Structures are given as structure tokens and as C-alpha cells.
Amino acid sequence: MKRIIQSLLGLGVLVGGAFLVYAWHPEIAKIEPPKPESFAAELVEKGRVLAGAGNCASCHTLKGGPDYAGGRGMHTPFGTLYVTNITPDVETGIGGWSEQAFARALRLGLARDGAHLFPGLPYTSYKNITDADVTALYAYFMTRKPVKMEEPKSTIPFPLNVRLFQAGWKLLFFAPTPMQSDPGKSAEWNRGAYLAEGLGHCTACHTPRNILGAEKTGAAHFSGALVDNWYAPSLKGKGDAALPWSANELYAYLRDGGSPLHGVAGGSMGHVIEGLNRLPDQDIRAMAVYFADLSGNPVDPSAQEVATLMARNGMLPASATAEEKRGEVIFKNSCAGCHYNPPGLPNVLRPELSLNSAVTGPDPTNLLRLTLEGVSIADGLKDAYMHGYAIGLSDANVAAVARYLRRTYGPANEEAHSAWNTLDKSVGALRAVGREHK
Ligand code: HEC
Ligand code: HEC
Ligand code: HEC
Known part of the structure; x- marks a missing residue:
């Protein structure tokens, strides 16, 4: 018996020791901040474009706060995590970080001192960023204006806040090897895959997560997820919209913030498009090619197919409830003046709600929030705007x-989407969320 206990203890020490070896990472020494003049202007410009594609600002810049100085709270199911200052301030930012430390943070989720970072920083995608792109990003961030600003302490409770335990999470859910290009696909497809699965971290919002906050894999990849009180629709197969996404429509949406056959990019997707603005056309095209392929390369629908969907034209069935009839009157009075398309191809400036994933998808969050909060000038289409109805x-x-809208344009099979059953409750809750974000 004693022998067994002794060997179990021995095994425990061995496993614990092995874990510590796996979990422990050395500090990378502080450096004197490199002089901004030491970076070539073209490299800094390349970094600026990449920082847009990586959407660094949407997390690292507090609304109304100085660029990249952090302080924004990320609400997770476990507590609020505050995003750090990544300006080159030596005390509170990353001024003392070498390129090696910066690269390790982005790709392995480790701070300069060796502590594990939370996957709120999407290092699970950023691990795919190439050395050359990291170098450009580093040049861009080291030439920003240093800002002295400390972020508040996270409210994630003990023991989840113990950074060493993040090593356990990584052991379960993170393989640091970057993705390989697929020789069976075109260079354009591979470029799209690189941007989408790396810097673009599209999967961080569009893929559902397990209870430990790790992205699900396999069929769940890009199958749509609720994140930060927005629903990021499915990006594959038939998707959540009335029509599948062809490469042309994806290109229009990612380039201009809206597609006539789908609608506009609101909510957190608006910021993504703003960042992607900096990328050249061929990169946007490459991502469109990649995502169209995930959906089996649907062709553009025929004018007839579009007309049939639109011809439903807001007609309620005879069995409509009193609430639905009341909704129809409100829609005709308050919305239809703009959201009406005569027969033919829809005009993107008046999004055709019969084709919109906010109406046809499994979750009502986007429809409710976009109605309450509207779509700002920065989101959606350039220069278009819808005021909110809060x-x-x-x-x-x-x-x-x-x-x-759901009854006239939604799927016939309502049971599959039970989130639509509690609309009244959701509106109150989402109204409060919208106020908090203002
Ligand atoms: C989805 C939100 C999000 C995005 C997008 C994001 N970050 Fe972060 N980042 C975070 C969070 C949250 C942390 C802090 C994690 C922690 O405290 O464990 C962080 C930490 C960091 C750190 C470590 C800083 C430190 O002091 O420990 C660096 C460096 C960094 N981010 C750079 C970037 C760059 C460069 C980009 C764009 C390519 C980027 N981040 C995009 C959320 C984000
Ligand atoms: C004054 C014109 C106008 C009125 C009235 C209006 N909208 Fe809009 N709506 C727009 C425009 C324009 C956009 C696209 C905005 C953009 O791209 O920035 C839009 C976008 C939307 C979207 C987002 C669509 C998408 O593709 O994601 C929804 C949902 C929406 N409106 C619902 C409504 C509802 C519901 C009402 C009535 C309560 C309404 N709108 C009233 C002009 C209007
Ligand atoms: C921060 C979270 C977030 C990230 C990152 C993100 N998305 Fe989205 N995405 C959303 C949300 C939320 C919507 C719904 C917007 C709406 O309805 O107005 C959306 C909508 C879309 C749509 C329209 C889907 C439909 O059926 O209506 C496409 C296409 C899309 N995203 C592509 C991408 C691509 C490509 C990337 C990576 C470059 C990306 N997204 C990254 C949150 C995100």
C-alpha cells in the first residue's frame, strides 16, 4: 500500500513538474524603446494597414480615449477583462518590449515577463501571422504616440485569474503551430485563408465556444455565435441569410460594408469593415474567395430567385396574431418608407429586410439592436445612416x-430558433446594453 502511495505521489510530482516546465516561460529583458526614426516609413505604413486588418483598435482603444492606450472592458462569462495599453509608453505600455517579446505575445499569448495572457487577445488566430507581418506591426506600434495610462484590474475571480492556469487552457485548446498553406488551392485562396484565419481573426466572433471559452472545431468552425451581445452569423453552407453568400456579394460586403442581396455590416462587424478598409482590393477579393469556397462556391442567384424571395413583400398569413398585425402597422408607418424595394434587384441603400440575416437567422439580437440603436455613419455603408428607435x-x-418581420420573412420552421420566443424580454435587456455602449 505504502509503495503504491509513494509511486502515486512520485507520479504526481512528475506530472506537476512537467506541467510547470510546460507552463513556465522566461521573462524577455526590457529594452530601451527604439527610436521612431529607426523604422522605415514603408514598414510603418505596412504595419498600419495590417493593424487595421487585425482590428487592434477595436479592442485596444477605449471609445473616446487615446489611440491604443487600452482600458476597454471585455465582458466574458467569467468577469471583465481590461484590455492593455499597447502604446510605446515604457511604464504602462509596451515601450520596453523587444520585437521578440511583441511577437511572443501575439502568437503565443505570453506577456513580456512570461505571464500567460488570456485568450481575449485572439492569439489563437494571431499565431498564424508571419514573421514579416509581425515586424511591420511592431514598427507601427513602436512609432505611435506613447500614452501613460494604466488599465483597471480585471474582475475575473480567483482561481480563474491565476495566469499560470492559463497554461492548462493552452494545453487543452491551443496548438502553437501556425497553419500551413494548402498546395491544392490557388494562391488567392491561400492569401484569403491567411488573412481570415490569422490577422482577421474572423473565427473569434463567428465560431461558437465551449464552456471554457475555447472555439469549437470541426463542423462548428464559422457556424455562427453570439458574442458580446451581437450575433455573428454563420459564414458557411447556406449561412443564416435567405440567399447563400457568393464571392461577389462577400466582396461587396467586406469592401463597402454592404451587399444588395444581404444587407449592411452593423454592430461589431462595422468596426471590422472599418479596419479592412485599409487593405488593397486583391486582399478583400482573396477573403471573399476563401469564404465562398467554405460554402461550396454558390453562384450569384438569378434575378428570378431574388424576385421570388422579395415578392413575399410583407404579406402576413391569415393566421397572424394581433401582435404581428400591430407590428405590420408600425412597420408600414415607421420603416417601410425606407425599407421598401420595388420589384427587381434590391438597392443596398435601403437594405431589403426579407433577405437579411438579422431577420432570417437563429437569433433576434441583431434585428433588435439595429432597430434600437440604428446604424451609424462609421458602420454599414459609407455615408449611409439609420437613426435608432430607442x-x-x-x-x-x-x-x-x-x-x-419574422413572420413574413423568417423560416417556416420556427421551433429550431427558440430565441425568437422571448422577444419582449430581449428588447428590454438589449436596450440596456445599447445604452452602456453609447
Ligand atoms: C478581441 C480583442 C483584441 C484584439 C482584436 C487585439 N487585442 Fe491585444 N489584447 C487583448 C486583451 C484582452 C489583452 C490582455 C490580455 C490579458 O491581460 O491577459 C491584450 C494584450 C495584448 C498585448 C500584451 C500587452 C501586455 O501589456 O501584456 C499585446 C502586445 C497586444 N495585445 C497587441 C495587439 C495587437 C498588435 C493587435 C492587433 C494585431 C491586438 N492586440 C488585437 C485584446 C485584443
Ligand atoms: C430614414 C430611412 C430609414 C427608416 C425610417 C428606417 N430605416 Fe432601417 N435602415 C436605413 C438605412 C439607410 C440602413 C443602412 C444603414 C447603413 O448602411 O449605414 C438601414 C439599416 C437597417 C437594418 C440593418 C440591416 C442590415 O443589413 O443589417 C435594420 C435591421 C433596419 N434598418 C431596421 C429598421 C426598422 C425595423 C425600422 C423601423 C422601425 C427602420 N429600419 C427604419 C434606413 C431607414
Ligand atoms: C468582433 C466580432 C467580429 C469579427 C472579428 C468578425 N465579425 Fe463578421 N460579423 C459580426 C457580427 C456581429 C455580424 C452581424 C452584423 C449585422 O448583422 O449587421 C457579422 C456579419 C458578417 C457577415 C454577414 C453575414 C450575414 O449573413 O449577414 C459576413 C460575411 C462577415 N461577418 C464576415 C466576416 C469576416 C470575413 C471576418 C474577418 C475578416 C469577420 N466577419 C470578423 C462580428 C464579427
């Missing part, structure tokens, strides 16, 4: 409009 419509009226 003041104009009561919870019950927003719910009624959503119910009407």
Missing part, C-alpha cells in the same frame, strides 16, 4: 415589428 418605440412595439 426613443421612438416602446419595448412592446420593437418586439411587435420584429415579430411581424
Whole structure:
């Protein structure tokens, strides 16, 4: 018996020791901040474009705060994590970080001192960024204006806040090897895959997560997920919209923030498009090619197919409820003046709600929030704007409009999407979320 206990203890020490060896990473020594003049202007410019594609600002810049100085709270199911300052300030930012330390943070989720970072920094995607692109990003960030600003302490409770335990998470869910290019596919496809699965970290929002916050794999990859009170729709197969996404429509959406056959990019996707703006056309095209391929390369629908979907034209069935009929009146009075397309191809400036994933998808969050908050000039299409109805419509009226749109344009098989059953409750909760984000 004693022998067994002794060997079990021995095994425990061995496993624990092995874990510590795996989990422990050395500090990388502080450096004197490199002089901004030491970076070539073209390299800095390349880094600026890449920082847009990586959407660094949407997490690292607090609304109304100085660029990249952090402080934004990320709400996770476990508590609030505050994003760090990545300006080159030596004390509170990354001024003392060598390129090696910067690269290790982005690709392996390790701070300069060796502590594990939380996957709120999407290093699980950024691990795919090439050395050359990291070098350009480093040049860009080291030439920003240093800002002295300390982020608040995270509210993630003990023991989840113990950074060493993140090593356990990595052991379970993170393979640091970067993705390989696929020789069976075109150079364009591979470029798209590199941008989407790396810097673009599209999967961070569009893939559902398990209870430990790791992205699910296999069929779940890009199958749509609720994140930070927005629903990021499925990006493969038939998707969540009425029509599948062809390469042309993907290109229009990613380039201009809207596609006539789908609608516009609102919510957190608006910021993504703003960042992608800096990329050249061929990169946007490459991502469109990659995502169209994930969906089996659907061709553009025929005008007839589009017309059939649009011809449903907001007609409620005879069995409609009183709430749906009330929603119809509100829609015709408040929305239809703009959201009406005569027969033919829809005009992107008046998004055709019958084709929109906010109406046809499994979750009502986007429809409710876009109705309440509108779509700002920065989001969606350049120069287009829709004011919000947070003041104009009561919870019950927003719910009624959503119910009407869902009944006229949503899928016939309602049971699959039970989130639509509790619309009235959702409106109140999402109204509060919208206020917090203002
Ligand atoms: C989805 C949100 C998100 C995006 C996008 C993002 N970051 Fe971060 N980043 C974080 C969070 C959260 C942390 C802090 C993690 C922690 O404290 O464990 C962080 C930490 C870092 C750190 C470590 C800083 C330190 O002091 O420990 C660096 C460096 C960094 N990010 C650079 C970048 C760059 C460069 C980009 C764009 C290519 C980027 N981040 C995009 C959320 C994000
Ligand atoms: C004054 C014109 C106008 C009115 C009235 C209006 N909208 Fe909009 N709506 C727009 C425009 C323009 C956009 C696209 C904005 C952009 O791209 O920045 C839009 C976008 C939307 C979107 C996002 C669509 C997408 O593709 O994701 C939804 C949902 C929406 N409107 C619902 C409504 C509802 C519901 C009402 C009535 C309660 C309404 N709108 C009233 C002009 C209007
Ligand atoms: C920060 C979270 C986030 C990231 C990162 C993100 N998305 Fe999105 N995406 C969303 C949300 C939310 C929507 C819904 C927007 C709406 O309805 O207005 C969306 C919508 C879309 C749509 C339209 C889908 C539909 O059926 O309506 C496409 C296409 C898309 N995203 C592609 C991408 C690509 C490509 C990337 C990576 C370059 C990406 N997204 C990264 C959150 C994100």
C-alpha cells in the first residue's frame, strides 16, 4: 500500500513538474524603446494597414480615449477583462518590449515577463501571422504616440485569474503551430485563408465556444455565435441569410460594408469593415474567395430567385396574431418608407429586410439592436445612416415589428430558433446594453 502511495505521489510530482516546465516561460529583458526614426516609413505604413486588418483598435482603444492606450472592458462569462495599453509608453505600455517579446505575445499569448495572457487577445488566430507581418506591426506600434495610462484590474475571480492556469487552457485548446498553406488551392485562396484565419481573426466572433471559452472545431468552425451581445452569423453552407453568400456579394460586403442581396455590416462587424478598409482590393477579393469556397462556391442567384424571395413583400398569413398585425402597422408607418424595394434587384441603400440575416437567422439580437440603436455613419455603408428607435418605440412595439418581420420573412420552421420566443424580454435587456455602449 505504502509503495503504491509513494509511486502515486512520485507520479504526481512528475506530472506537476512537467506541467510547470510546460507552463513556465522566461521573462524577455526590457529594452530601451527604439527610436521612431529607426523604422522605415514603408514598414510603418505596412504595419498600419495590417493593424487595421487585425482590428487592434477595436479592442485596444477605449471609445473616446487615446489611440491604443487600452482600458476597454471585455465582458466574458467569467468577469471583465481590461484590455492593455499597447502604446510605446515604457511604464504602462509596451515601450520596453523587444520585437521578440511583441511577437511572443501575439502568437503565443505570453506577456513580456512570461505571464500567460488570456485568450481575449485572439492569439489563437494571431499565431498564424508571419514573421514579416509581425515586424511591420511592431514598427507601427513602436512609432505611435506613447500614452501613460494604466488599465483597471480585471474582475475575473480567483482561481480563474491565476495566469499560470492559463497554461492548462493552452494545453487543452491551443496548438502553437501556425497553419500551413494548402498546395491544392490557388494562391488567392491561400492569401484569403491567411488573412481570415490569422490577422482577421474572423473565427473569434463567428465560431461558437465551449464552456471554457475555447472555439469549437470541426463542423462548428464559422457556424455562427453570439458574442458580446451581437450575433455573428454563420459564414458557411447556406449561412443564416435567405440567399447563400457568393464571392461577389462577400466582396461587396467586406469592401463597402454592404451587399444588395444581404444587407449592411452593423454592430461589431462595422468596426471590422472599418479596419479592412485599409487593405488593397486583391486582399478583400482573396477573403471573399476563401469564404465562398467554405460554402461550396454558390453562384450569384438569378434575378428570378431574388424576385421570388422579395415578392413575399410583407404579406402576413391569415393566421397572424394581433401582435404581428400591430407590428405590420408600425412597420408600414415607421420603416417601410425606407425599407421598401420595388420589384427587381434590391438597392443596398435601403437594405431589403426579407433577405437579411438579422431577420432570417437563429437569433433576434441583431434585428433588435439595429432597430434600437440604428446604424451609424462609421458602420454599414459609407455615408449611409439609420437613426435608432430607442426613443421612438416602446419595448412592446420593437418586439411587435420584429415579430411581424419574422413572420413574413423568417423560416417556416420556427421551433429550431427558440430565441425568437422571448422577444419582449430581449428588447428590454438589449436596450440596456445599447445604452452602456453609447
Ligand atoms: C478581441 C480583442 C483584441 C484584439 C482584436 C487585439 N487585442 Fe491585444 N489584447 C487583448 C486583451 C484582452 C489583452 C490582455 C490580455 C490579458 O491581460 O491577459 C491584450 C494584450 C495584448 C498585448 C500584451 C500587452 C501586455 O501589456 O501584456 C499585446 C502586445 C497586444 N495585445 C497587441 C495587439 C495587437 C498588435 C493587435 C492587433 C494585431 C491586438 N492586440 C488585437 C485584446 C485584443
Ligand atoms: C430614414 C430611412 C430609414 C427608416 C425610417 C428606417 N430605416 Fe432601417 N435602415 C436605413 C438605412 C439607410 C440602413 C443602412 C444603414 C447603413 O448602411 O449605414 C438601414 C439599416 C437597417 C437594418 C440593418 C440591416 C442590415 O443589413 O443589417 C435594420 C435591421 C433596419 N434598418 C431596421 C429598421 C426598422 C425595423 C425600422 C423601423 C422601425 C427602420 N429600419 C427604419 C434606413 C431607414
Ligand atoms: C468582433 C466580432 C467580429 C469579427 C472579428 C468578425 N465579425 Fe463578421 N460579423 C459580426 C457580427 C456581429 C455580424 C452581424 C452584423 C449585422 O448583422 O449587421 C457579422 C456579419 C458578417 C457577415 C454577414 C453575414 C450575414 O449573413 O449577414 C459576413 C460575411 C462577415 N461577418 C464576415 C466576416 C469576416 C470575413 C471576418 C474577418 C475578416 C469577420 N466577419 C470578423 C462580428 C464579427
